[in-house]
Amino acid sequence: MLLAANAYAQINASRFKVIAFFTGKNDLAHISFVNEANRWFPEIAKKHHFTYDTTSNWRNLNTAFLSHYQVVLFLDTRPDAPEQRAAFEQYMKNGGAWMGFHFSAFALTPSAYPQNWNWYHNQFLGSGEYGSNTWRPTSAILRVENKRHPATKHLPAIFKASPNEWYRWQNDLSKNPDIDILLTIDSSSFPLGTGPKPNEIWHSGYYPVAWTNKKYKMVYVNMGHNDMDYEHKYDNTNRTLSYTFSNKEQNQFIINSLLWLGTRKNAE
Secondary structure, eight states: OHHHHHHHHHHHHTSOEEEEEOOOOSOHHHHHHHHHHHHHHHHHHHHHTOEEEEEOOGGGOSHHHHTTOSEEEESSOOOOSHHHHHHHHHHHHTTOEEEEEGGGGOOOSSSSSOSOOHIIIIIISOOOSEEEEOSSOBOOEEEESOTTSGGGTTOOSEEEOOOBOOEEESSOGGGOTTEEEEEEEOGGGOSBOOOSSGGGSBOSOOOEEEEEETTSEEEEEOOOOOOBOTTOSSOSSOOBOOOTTOOHHHHHHHHHHHHHHHHOOSOO
């Protein structure tokens, strides 16, 4: 009995392994989120018995390295090298799991992150190019669109998210049969954003902020942009004014999603 108990404890000690890729060099708000994520996820890993590793070396996005992990996270960016993209696509098609945050889905032509990866942006994510965003980062009331999905387990029908820069996309995800929309911005959020530009304030519309593609084990989450004191209203430190992982309901969604990805056997 003791041997059996020890064997079970060893298995349960690490239900699955997560590797988080990040760059952490560009936008201060994205850097703040990456730093916060790399503090928060290890705590969650201990509580829920999975392993959380990180790397900022995107050359590790290769078949041999990925074979050690059941879940890949993109915290702030996407891979650009052709061999890294090919390895990730093969990993996902072979049953690997992925969760991406905020800027990991960004693509805009022309920009430093052009839409030059059709499989990822149009087929995998389904979103296409970036369309626009709200500003400044503000909280939004989110609505659960699929109450039966494991990622939304124990969530209220609507809840208030942490402040974030909210994205609009080129493609209408609601018309894509492969996309299962999990969370959207509730109409009670409008007007959303404070400007100063008029187009940075949304007054109406349908905006998915978290979804999964039924052909893959994946969840994309729009959250991942902390609010920063860019204008130095408080001091000269570029202090973080809001945090992504300071929200009980939002955290529950992220934990639910990660546990679902890490323990799923096959894509639906």
